[in-house]
Amino acid sequence: MxxxxxxxxxxxxxxxxxxxxxxxxxxxxxxxxxxxxxxxxxxxxxxxxxxxxxxxxxxxxxxxxxxxxxxxxxxxxxxxxxxxxxxxxxxxxxxxxxxxxxxxxxxxxxxxxxxxxxxxxxxxxxxxxxxxxxxxxxxxxxxxxxxxxxxxxxxxxxxxxxxxxxxxxxxxxxxxxxxxxxxxxxxxxxxxxxxxxxxxxxxxxxxxxxxxxxxxxxxxxxxxxxxxxxxxxxxxxxxxxGRDVNEDRHVDDLPESAEPLLIVDSLGRKDAFEDVSFALRKGEILGITGLLGSGRTEIAEALFGVHPADSGSVTLDGTPRRIHSISDAVEAGIGYVPEDRLTQGLFLDKSIADNMVAASLSSYRGKALLLDRGRIGRSMADLFQRLRIKAPNAKAPVRSLSGGNAQRVVIAKWLDRKPSVLMLNGPTVGVDIGSKEEIFTILREQAAAGMGIVVISDDIPELVTSCHRVLIVRAGRIVAEMTGSDIAVDAIQERMTA
Amino acid sequence: MGTLRRLRGPNNEGVLVAVILVLVVVMSLASDAFFTPNTFFGLVRSSLVPLVFALGVLMVLISGGIDVSFPAIAIFAAYTTVSWSGQASFDPTLVGAFVVAIVIGAALGFVNGAVIARFRLPTLIVTLGTQGIIRGILLAYIGSAYIASSKMPPSVAQAGDAYLLDIPGAGYLHGMMVPVVVVTVLVWWMLKYTTFGRSIYAIGGDIEAARRVGIKVVRTQIMLYSLVGGLAAFGGMISVILGKNANPQTLVGTELDIIAAVVLGGASIFGGRGSVLGTVLGVILVQLINNNLVLIGIPSTWQRAAVGILLIVGVGVQALVALRSRPQPVLLDEEVSRA
Missing domain, CATH: 3.40.50.300 (P-loop containing nucleotide triphosphate hydrolases)
Structure with a gap:
């Protein structure tokens, strides 16, 4: 002392x-x-x-x-x-x-x-x-x-x-x-x-x-x-x-047979990014990183129709798709967890269950166009369990949750829609290390079940731990692609700023 | 574009000037009776009391609150002052009468501020409550009778006939214009050049951040509401002097018109924004409509509707401009539920 x-x-x-x-x-x-x-x-x-x-x-x-x-x-x-x-x-x-x-x-x-x-x-x-x-x-x-x-x-x-x-x-x-x-x-x-x-x-x-x-x-x-x-x-x-947290690289091998799910071909948007091409395979976790303002967020927002691309094409599951609006993207089976989840992704004063069901209300429409409360209740209870959300019950308002748990609610909302591609922007910003690991465990489970996952993040260690592949964006272009054991913190940082 | 934007002013003051000019031109073309000193003097005279109230409302709006108790405070303070001194046959002099009224008003404002700041209650609810209580006490304990100027202290009664400028046949400029202009300049200076004024903006911007940065929020709010109470009382006295009578039933129901004028003047209902210049223009615009709509052949029954339309159009345009000037976050859930 x-x-x-x-x-x-x-x-x-x-x-x-x-x-x-x-x-x-x-x-x-x-x-x-x-x-x-x-x-x-x-x-x-x-x-x-x-x-x-x-x-x-x-x-x-x-x-x-x-x-x-x-x-x-x-x-x-x-x-x-x-x-x-x-x-x-x-x-x-x-x-x-x-x-x-x-x-x-x-x-x-x-x-x-x-x-x-x-x-x-x-x-x-x-x-x-x-x-x-x-x-x-x-x-x-x-x-x-x-x-x-x-x-x-x-x-x-x-x-x-x-x-x-x-x-x-x-x-x-x-x-x-x-x-x-x-x-x-x-x-x-x-x-x-x-x-x-x-x-x-x-x-x-x-x-x-x-x-x-x-x-x-x-x-x-x-x-x-x-x-x-x-x-x-x-x-x-x-x-x-209070327990051992594994931050080492932990990526399941992708089966050779995994088919491409999302094919993006020379996508561009004026003053934001250009000539962006990549393919996401079923079960793959793809990382996209770059500095703030490099265009990483804009690419995700174009794919989700927030600010649609003005050139290039998108193919999902073999079908060419035009994505001009968020509804187009949702219909095509793309989900997006935005950067600022508090203002863009959640109804803070509503309950956890209400938030989780928000994106998929129409699928719970029963006879006479009324919502099937019983079915909603069962699905929500299931998701609540599966994502291990720490709250007394699914009726608690989202405002009462910590960052990590709020993020899980946003993810749950999309999982309930069963999208084929889920994009997450900064999924662990303001999320503590324990929750971070659990969020990635959830994503790995979803990927193993065949979902394609895109993680946009500047937390490079987390990309290294979890991604099959990492794309690096600089000044609106993909400047590098790393796979397998090439993915390392130093190498990524170097390519981001070089 | 740059010049245009500068002309528009930070709170759309430029737009207001343009609207007022257009109205003046239209009214002048529509009626020979409009573009005369008489109309002008009448406009000034009828703007004095609303302007004083509007300055108080402006300060409260900037701080993130809303005050509907000012007409009650105004008439309570003014009526009590002239009623007591009338009963006691004591003439406190004009300045003395103002001081007494302002002290009463500030005390009532202090109550507002103390409740709002200490218990962190919504300002609308608190002032809605206090205005009822104040009005009740006035009618029950102070008096409900109309007081003619003959029953008032002579100095107050005489002030009603003190003209700054009197043009026979063309009307007059009232002497009360002087203190109102002085107070307006003082409020402008205070909001712009004192730490107290800037603290009001800061509290309206983010009250929690204000607390964290070391602004004594409770003290500032209590001071603000006391000041606004005093200002309301000052307006109440001027209203009594100009009207040459004191009637507990006057000023009732004017609060929404005043708030409308301040919001038209560019103050944000959510706090943090607003200027004295914009408020002056907003008051002039509303008075112009109230006084002169009839000149261009619109029946006076439409006055309130006209102010209402103007308010919605005015605020709507501001909101649209704000929307376009910066990219708004897209509320995903909204879009999705529409899908």
Missing amino acids: STEQPTLEVRDIVKTYGGVRALGGVSLRLLPGEVHCLAGENGSGKSTLIKIISGVERPDSGDIVIGGESHPYVSPSDAIRAGVQVIYQDFSLFPNLTAAENIAMLTELADRRKLSSRRRIRATAERIVADLGLRLDLDADVEHLSVADRQLIAICRALVGEARVLIMDEPTTALTHSEVERLFGIVRRLQARGVAIVFVSHKLDEVLDISQHVTVLRNGEVVSSGEASGYTGRSIAKAMT
């Missing part, structure tokens, strides 16, 4: 929400100049702990020690004045204000300014943007900016004040490989300045790359804590889930 004075320490924090214990006596010491990784599955209490440190939530009991002084709780402005900065997973930006104002808002408030000056705000924002070597349109309203830009703005905002403790909750989900590298450069510089950093990420390689200390939470308790050098990705995953 280090004798160094911690910048911030929490002791025996307990927090319950309506009888459910989110944190059961958690202690954490954040030392100056140290990157502390906080790992844990969704629902393990990481977010609650962060909210308590940043003053957004009050603990039921325990102490928060800042600069040697002990407090039972802190307010958000106390925390900010003490130099605690958080980059939230949802960014917590103001969509209606400009980028500059979003960045400068914190310091304006911390300095207790009564008057607001556009010039000063602009100067503050410009300084930090230049300092970090970024290019951002500071006058644009945040709602008009891309997700990656928003993440960068959230980072700028956190760094613009004199941060002494910086908490980063999944700061890299929307960033490309090179942006992540740049962020890590910034983190190392802050570290040299003596800032204590908390880093939360589901990408364990990333975590081990940057942190010196690791604390793993499970069910609201610290299950493991120590020097990062004593951990491997596998041992963290084991501590998080």
Whole structure:
């Protein structure tokens, strides 16, 4: 145990929400100049702990020690004045204000300014943007900016004040490989300045790359804590889930006889991608990867008719298909799990069962055009079991589910339609490692049963673990195809950016 | 295209100016009686009270709320002030009367703010409730009788005849225009150049993010509703002065027209957007229709329908423009269930 004075320490924090214990006596010491990784599955209490440190939530009991002084709780402005900065997973930006104002808002408030000056705000924002070597349109309203830009703005905002403790909750989900590298450069510089950093990420390689200390939470308790050098990705995953998680490549051989299911021939869409050709065989899991904006999402959206292609052809099961709309795609037997499942794939306040049945209502039409409730109930119960969704029952609203479970509901919705091809875009974004493995187990089962599966993802390790083949997209073209043992993290990363 | 977009303004102020100009031209062509100082002065006079109320509604809308209690607060504060000082035969002077009314209004607004901020209740429901309570207390305990200007404190009664500009035969500009213009400029300045004003925008943009960034949301909301209550009372006093009487039944039912004018002026009903310039234009547009539709041969019974149509068309156009300017996420489920 280090004798160094911690910048911030929490002791025996307990927090319950309506009888459910989110944190059961958690202690954490954040030392100056140290990157502390906080790992844990969704629902393990990481977010609650962060909210308590940043003053957004009050603990039921325990102490928060800042600069040697002990407090039972802190307010958000106390925390900010003490130099605690958080980059939230949802960014917590103001969509209606400009980028500059979003960045400068914190310091304006911390300095207790009564008057607001556009010039000063602009100067503050410009300084930090230049300092970090970024290019951002500071006058644009945040709602008009891309997700990656928003993440960068959230980072700028956190760094613009004199941060002494910086908490980063999944700061890299929307960033490309090179942006992540740049962020890590910034983190190392802050570290040299003596800032204590908390880093939360589901990408364990990333975590081990940057942190010196690791604390793993499970069910609201610290299950493991120590020097990062004593951990491997596998041992963290084991501590998080309480069981062995296999991240090695695990791909069933495709039978030689597997027939092509989906044939895409020189598909193109103006200003998005061109000359995209590939064939997906029955039972195959095909990975498509590329940087943000490379065209990977656009290809999937064209195949699903969201933004239809304007040239090329698609053949499904030997029949040429024209896909001009989502209904065409659905009719042809293509299913699509979108990138942003919360806004695009789910009715958050409806029950799990209602969500699962949403895409296939017409197949439950009984006599007199009424829905056959009994049959729906039976299928939903079956899916609920098969996908091992963690919820009291299928009547619970989807909003109450963790990321991994919500994703399973979206997948269940499509499985109920029995598509011949299922495309998934970023199926594990914001999904913890245990659920991730289970999601891929589900996909493997479906593939084994003859479905063709396309996974669009920038989580390269997961593609390596599960895909028969990986296509790499760069600037709207397929630039490489890897099969079998050629599929490796380094090789893919190189081809993505080269 | 760039110039066009700039002319349109961030909240479609340019479009409003164009619509107002078209209306003015059409009305001028349709009737000789329209393009006269008289009409103009009448428009200004009839816009004063709605504008003050609209500024309050604007601030509440920007913060992500909606307030329907302002007419009740306005008449409560103004009626109580003139009724008490009339009964006590005490003249608090014009400024004094305004101060008393504004303090009463701010106190009522404080109640709104405290309930909304502390208990995080929906603003529409809270203000719907308080407006009923305020009106009830006014009628039951303060009075329900009409008060003529002769029964008011002399300074308040005289203010009703104070003209800024009086052109015989052509009408007059009322002196109350001065404080209204001053208040309008103050609200504009506050929303744009104070941290408090920017915090209101921030809260309307994302209240949780505002909390996280260190804005004292509870305090800001209470201050906002107190301020809006005070503003309502200020409008109530002006209404009493201009009308030369105080009647607890006036102003009732004006809230939706005011909210319509503010929304027409580009403020978003979902919070975070809106400008003082747009609000001024929205109020002028609604008043122009209310006062002068009859001049182009449309019966006055159609006034409300005209405002309603304008509101839906106006907001609809804005929504369409917003739709086209950025790609919207496609709601898959919607498409599929249609399939």
